[in-house]
Amino acid sequence: MKSAVLNVLLTCVVLSACSQPKVSNDRQVGDGCEDCELMFAGMPSIISWKTKLAADNEPGEPLIISGTIFKNDGKTPASDVILYVYQTDNTGRYTPAPNQVHAKRHGHLRGWVKTDAQGKYEFSTVRPAAYPNRNDPQHIHPIIKEPGRSFYWIDDFVFDDDPLLTVQVRSGQMNRGGSGIIKLKKNEKEVWIGKRDIILGLNIPNY
Numbered sequence: 001m002k003s004a005v006l007n008v009l010l011t012c013v014v015l016s017a018c019s020q021p022k023v024s025n026d027r028q029v030g031d032g033c034e035d036c037e038l039m040f041a042g043m044p045s046i047i048s049w050k051t052k053l054a055a056d057n058e059p060g061e062p063l064i065i066s067g068t069i070f071k072n073d074g075k076t077p078a079s080d081v082i083l084y085v086y087q088t089d090n091t092g093r094y095t096p097a098p099n100q101v102h103a104k105r106h107g108h109l110r111g112w113v114k115t116d117a118q119g120k121y122e123f124s125t126v127r128p129a130a131y132p133n134r135n136d137p138q139h140i141h142p143i144i145k146e147p148g149r150s151f152y153w154i155d156d157f158v159f160d161d162d163p164l165l166t167v168q169v170r171s172g173q174m175n176r177g178g179s180g181i182i183k184l185k186k187n188e189k190e191v192w193i194g195k196r197d198i199i200l201g202l203n204i205p206n207y
Contacts, residue, residue, distance in 0.1 A: 024150070025148075026149055027148060027149050027150065028149075028150045028206065029149050029150055029152055029201070029205070029206050029207045030151070030152030030153070030204055030205060030207075031205040031206070033143065033151065033152060033153045035105060035106070036143050036151055036153060037151075038102075038103040038105065038106055039082075039084035039112075039143050039145065039151060041102035041103040042101070042102030042103060043084075043112060044112065047114035048113065048114065049113055049114060049115055049116040049120055049121050049122065050113060050121070050123070051111045051112060051113050051122075051123050052111070052123070052125075053085070053109045053110065053111045053123055053124065053125035054124065054125045054126045058089070058090075058109075058125075058126050059090045060089065060090035060126030060127055060128075060129070061126055061127040062124070062125075062126060062127075062189075062190070063124065063126055063127045063184075063191065063193075064122065064123075064124045064125075064191055064192070064193050065122070065123055065125075065140075065157060065194045065195070065196060066120070066121065066122035066123075066195055067121060067122075067197045067198060068115075068118070068120055068121075068197045068198075069081050069083065069115050069119045069144075069197070069198045069200065070119060070197065070199050070200065071200055072199065072201040072202070072207070074199045074202070077117075077118050077119025078115060078119050078200055079115050079116060079117050079118075079119060080114060080146075080147055081114065081115045081119070081146045081200065082112055082113070082114050082144070082145040082146075083112070083113050083114075083115070083121055083142055083143075083144060083198075084110070084111070084112050084142070084143045084145070084151075085111060085112075085113075085125075085142050085143075085157070086103075086107060086109065086110035086111075086141050087107070087110075087125065087128040087139070087140040087141065088107065088130075089107065089109055089126070089128070090126060090127075090128075090129050091129060091132070092128075092129040092130050092132045093107070093131075094107030094109075095107050095108060096108055106141075109126070109128070127192055130162075130164055136164065137158050137159070137162045137164035137165040137169060138158065138162050138164070139156035139157060139158050140156060140157035141153070141156055142154050142156065142177075142180075144177065144198070144200065146200055149207075152176075152204055153176065154176040154177030154178075154180070154198065154204075155173055155174055155175060155176045155177060155179065156180050157182055157194075157196060158180050158181055159182055159184055159194070160181050160182060160183045160184070161183075165181070175202065175203050176203045176204055177198045177199055177200070177202055177204070178196075178197060178198055178199045178202055179196075180196065182194040182195065182196050
């Protein structure tokens with residue numbers, strides 16, 4: 001009888017321990033980030049340095065963005081850094097896919113890359129449209145998660161040729177992670193090509 005009771009108690013203790021939330025040892029950096037926790041919703045267990053946000057039949061102008069993520073010194077490539085991005089579609093809305101389960105507020109054009117040993121990343125998508133009836137420039141939202149630190153947002157990817165990227169808007173850029181203003185050029189396949197290098201922790205509070 002005592003043995004049975006002990007077994008029950010032991011089982012309860014084990015189940016209780018397993019049900020407790022895991023405490024993160026990540027150092028807290030940044031200054032808050034609305035909905036940024038959605039980067040973990042549906043995140044794959046294996047993440048490549050290169051990904052594709054948009055299907056081949058996605059309406060819009062094809063776009064490829066690549067670059068290098070550097071450590072805080074601005075020189076050393078940073079490996080194993082997760083960059084999560086999400087954006088509007090060609091209607092300027094965060095439209096979820098018909099059967100989308102995770103992070104509907106971020107729409108269906110979202111994805112992850114994880115830098116390789118050289119700090120490289122690349123993602124292909126379509127050029128995002130600006131919000132309807134607003135003056136915000138076209139943009140792609142990025143969130144960084146590096147090993148040992150909490151996630152934080154950096155300046156949006158924006159485009160130098162966008163007429164909505166006015167002098168006033170440019171002057172308001174915070175350069176978190178470095179400048180997010182990208183100069184685009186079309187290649188021989190009529191695909192927009194852009195490059196952005198990112199410096200971890202640059203202009204990030206509490207870094």
